[in-house]
Amino acid sequence: MRSSTLWLLCCFLSTNLSAAEPTEKTTEEPELSVKEQVAQTKKKLHESTKDTTLLNQRLMEELDAYENSFALIPHKVNYILPFTYQDSPNNAPYSDNRSVMHSEVKFQVSFKVPVIPKTVFAENGYLFFGYTSRSVWQAYNTDESSPFRDTNHEPEIMLMFTSDAEWLGARIPAYTFGFSHQSNGQPGELSRSWNRIYLDVMMEYEDFYLSFKPWWRLPERSKRDINDVKGDDNPDIDDFYGYFELRGFRRIHDNELSLMIRNNLRSDNKGAIELNYSYPFSPKVRGYVQIFHGYGETLLDYNHKNTRIGIGFMLNNWL
Known part of the structure; x- marks a missing residue:
């Protein structure tokens, strides 16, 4: 299921892109500089829609x-939620009698270069x-010295391609192939x-904006011992995270709504749903409400x- 989905999507994108290319080159085209290639890509993005869209702006x-050697731009959403409440704190991982409170601070920092x-x-x-952290x-x-309960680190390598493909009336201005390592x-x-x-x-x-992100987990060998630094820490993680992430986004005036869905595509129907809402708070910061349910x-x-x-604050938009 996982590999088939990725393969079909790759074939679809390759077909659409190759169809836009001429079958024969009558003359030798001069090689463009990077600045000219970027300018040409921007022109195609601008011409692909009558109005400048949020995704095009991003x-x-x-x-x-990409033309700046020292550029640092947002990747995912950067936010801080000083006040969160969870209905089911997870005490299970701890061998001691540590008490986990319902109230926590949650924040995320994410960038790319x-x-x-x-x-x-x-x-x-x-x-x-x-x-992303x-x-x-x-x-x-x-009472427990205010510990950080968990911090997830996720470095990624991403190769993004711009595109003029369409599917069922929706534009596909870009798609990305990536490798992700995530650990705590x-x-x-x-x-x-x-x-x-x-x-x-990205469509x-x-x-209305949509991101469909299927993935394939790279296999690891089983651990010989629980304290073994090598081997699979969580062999059943696919059962709970699923095999894809679907995100929808819409801006209504100055308010922004986003929905994330993950699912394992099995009868037990495990995964997660996350609903996000943001609104203007100041010129540089947005108010942010996040609701998460699942694994x-x-x-x-x-x-x-x-x-x-x-509830808290968001430092950059989804788009």
Whole structure:
């Protein structure tokens, strides 16, 4: 199921892109400089729609960054939720009698940079390195010295291609092939990690935006011992995280709504749903409300079902 989905999507994108290319070259075209290639890509994005869309604006910003050797741009959403409440704190991973509070602070930092600035692959391919850190912090649990309960680190390598493909009336202005390593850096029984390759297809239809991200987990050998630093920390993680992530986004005036769905496509129907709402708070910051329900909010909780609601601030938009 996982590999078939990735293969079909790759074939679809390849077919659409190759159809747009001429079958024969009558004259030898001069090689374009990177600046000219980026300008040409921007022009195609601009011409693909009558109006400048939010997704086009985001892609333009990433292309601008690609011409700058020291550019640092947002990858995923950067936010802080000083006040969150979870209905089912996870005490299971701890061998001691540690008490986990319902109230936590949750925050995420995410950015990306060009890996090889001013270098374009296959005329419309752009290589980025991304990093995302997500933490849940027992800040109000003074009886336990306010520990960070879990921090997930996710470095990624991403090759993004711009496109003029369409599907069922929706534009596909970009798609990304990527490799992701995610781990929580904890020792022994608390260690969690996995590696994935993925395809992220970004689509837009009028003022609705969609990201479909199927992945395939790279296999690891079984651990010989629980304290073995090598081997699979969580062999059943696919059962809870699923095999894809679907995100929908819409802006209504200055308010933004986003929905994330993950699912394992099995009869037990495990996965997660996350609903996000943001609104203007100041010129640089947005108010942010997040509701999460399901498995895998953090790697430590990958097999633990939880519902959380949080309120705080967002530092950048989804698009």
